[in-house]
Amino acid sequence: MQHVPSQGVSILGATGSIGASTLDVIARHPDRFRVTALTAQSRVEELARLCVRFRPRFAVIGDAAREGALRDALRAAGLADGVVEVRSGPGALVEAAQCDDAQIVVAAIVGAAGLLPSIAAARAGKRLLLANKESVVCAGALLLDAVRIGGATLLPVDSEHNAIHQCLAGAASTNGAADVRRLILTASGGPFRQRRDFSGISPEEACAHPNWSMGRKISVDSATLMNKGLEVIEASWLFGFGRDRIDVVVHPQSVIHSMVEFGDGSVLAQLGTPDMRTPIAYCLGYPERIESGSPRLDFLRLGALQFEAPDLERFPCLGLAYRALSAGPAASITLNAANEVAVNAFLERRLSFVGIAATIECTLDALQAPAPASVEEVLEIDGWARGVAEKAVRGGAWIS
Ligand code: NAD
Ligand code: MG
Numbered sequence: 001m002q003h004v005p006s007q008g009v010s011i012l013g014a015t016g017s018i019g020a021s022t023l024d025v026i027a028r029h030p031d032r033f034r035v036t037a038l039t040a041q042s043r044v045e046e047l048a049r050l051c052v053r054f055r056p057r058f059a060v061i062g063d064a065a066r067e068g069a070l071r072d073a074l075r076a077a078g079l080a081d082g083v084v085e086v087r088s089g090p091g092a093l094v095e096a097a098q099c100d101d102a103q104i105v106v107a108a109i110v111g112a113a114g115l116l117p118s119i120a121a122a123r124a125g126k127r128l129l130l131a132n133k134e135s136v137v138c139a140g141a142l143l144l145d146a147v148r149i150g151g152a153t154l155l156p157v158d159s160e161h162n163a164i165h166q167c168l169a170g171a172a173s174t175n176g177a178a179d180v181r182r183l184i185l186t187a188s189g190g191p192f193r194q195r196r197d198f199s200g201i202s203p204e205e206a207c208a209h210p211n212w213s214m215g216r217k218i219s220v221d222s223a224t225l226m227n228k229g230l231e232v233i234e235a236s237w238l239f240g241f242g243r244d245r246i247d248v249v250v251h252p253q254s255v256i257h258s259m260v261e262f263g264d265g266s267v268l269a270q271l272g273t274p275d276m277r278t279p280i281a282y283c284l285g286y287p288e289r290i291e292s293g294s295p296r297l298d299f300l301r302l303g304a305l306q307f308e309a310p311d312l313e314r315f316p317c318l319g320l321a322y323r324a325l326s327a328g329p330a331a332s333i334t335l336n337a338a339n340e341v342a343v344n345a346f347l348e349r350r351l352s353f354v355g356i357a358a359t360i361e362c363t364l365d366a367l368q369a370p371a372p373a374s375v376e377e378v379l380e381i382d383g384w385a386r387g388v389a390e391k392a393v394r395g396g397a398w399i400s
Contacts, residue, residue: 006034009104010037010038010097010099010105010106010121011035011037011106012093012117014050015047016110018131019108022106022280025277025292029291033284035054035055036056036101037059037099038060039059041061042061047059048074048079049077052077052079055084058084058087058092058096059085060093060095061086062092067087070088090116097126098121104126106131107132108131110218112340115135115375119143119146123146123149123150124152125150126152127283128155129280129283130154131157133234136233136238137230137234138337138382139375154238158234158279159257160231160257161231161234162282163256163259167258167268168260182241184247184249185249186249186258187248187310188222190209191206191223198314207219212274212276220346220347221339224317226318229318229319229322232322232325233321233335243322243326251305251306252308256271257269257279271297273294278292320335320360320364324364339356341359341389345390359389362388362392
């Protein structure tokens with residue numbers, strides 16, 4: 001058997017849901033992967049526990065005020081000083097993303113906070129496993145430029161985009177230039193697919209996703225369908241299609257992860273149980289297939305698959321995302337930033353569930369900026385939009 005040299009992996013956002021699924025897959029392949037860096041924003045105990053298990057070269061805590069606490073936690077966990085090098089702050093996240101010892105970088109930070117490390121990994125020519133969809137939504141053109149200039153390989157972890165990647169890879173290998181007519185993103189519909197009255201929704205209800213176990217922000221995004229809206233924008237950048245060639249269909253079982261329709265009428269789909277270890281293993285092993293640990297599909301137990309149209313009246317966030325995609329990059333940054341502010345306020349019980357879409361809409365209405373030409377300009381628009389959205393939340397029109 002051919003010997004495959006072990007590859008170093010940096011996991012940005014290691015203490016999150018995608019971070020945990022990634023480490024689960026990596027632990028199944030100790031000969032193939034070694035962990036180079038693990039990062040977290042604030043959970044020092046959890047990060048120290050992962051360091052004991054995976055022995056990275058670096059541990060990075062985003063919140064610099066917690067660096068001392070991380071050193072203490074590592075000592076308390078029995079790791080002598082220096083066994084794992086400790087770093088902190090946003091600059092250290094970027095260092096972890098471009099570190100020479102890592103061939104693979106998993107971008108699993110939530111929100112626009114992941115943008116600079118994702119771009120750094122792309123510029124450094126890494127294999128970039130991108131879960132952090134917000135960085136594509138905010139800076140698709142700049143990120144793709146960085147991938148090209150750095151000679152990086154971008155592989156989408158998001159299950160829909162991973163499914164499309166798989167369908168397109170299959171088509172290209174058998175067919176040369178594939179005549180793709182449209183992409184069809186599937187959406188579970190979230191916990192409120194059948195709910196009519198959206199008043200009084202609590203963060204707990206919004207985070208109780210029927211099929212997927214995920215971080216709190218993306219769970220709320222799934223409940224508003226903003227997650228699908230962000231994914232339409234993500235697909236537009238990753239695969240180069242306009243909004244008229246990206247459709248969304250609600251598929252409550254989350255078994256078909258997305259589809260591609262070709263010129264001859266054929267539709268290719270990728271199926272699997274709803275378990276993020278499958279797309280993560282696809283990206284880690286690509287082009288080989290490696291064990292993921294996911295449960296297998298049992299078609300006889302599944303019985304039937306359902307499909308329905310998304311309801312844009314009950315879920316206005318999806319329409320807002322289409323509006324932002326048509327309006328251009330500054331609008332996508334604004335949409336994303338306002339959504340982050342609104343979701344955070346909802347989770348802190350300062351904003352109602354329906355107030356999320358209202359906050360985003362009035363922030364988009366206020367936008368006047370032209371398309372950004374640099375990462376600095378992206379961050380400027382992002383900061384402006386956060387200010388407008390926070391003011392709208394504090395205006396207090398959508399509390400109950
Ligand atoms: P999570 O909340 O479970 O984890 C987020 C991670 O990011 C944590 O490790 C946290 O410490 C870190 N983090 C948070 N804020 C940070 C900051 N300001 N600076 C640096 N690090 C920070 O989130 P998740 O569900 O794992 O999602 C991560 C990303 O993957 C999101 O962009 C999400 O949209 C995307 N994604 C997640 C899933 C899923 O199933 N969970 C599926 C597809 C895509
Ligand atoms: Mg997804």
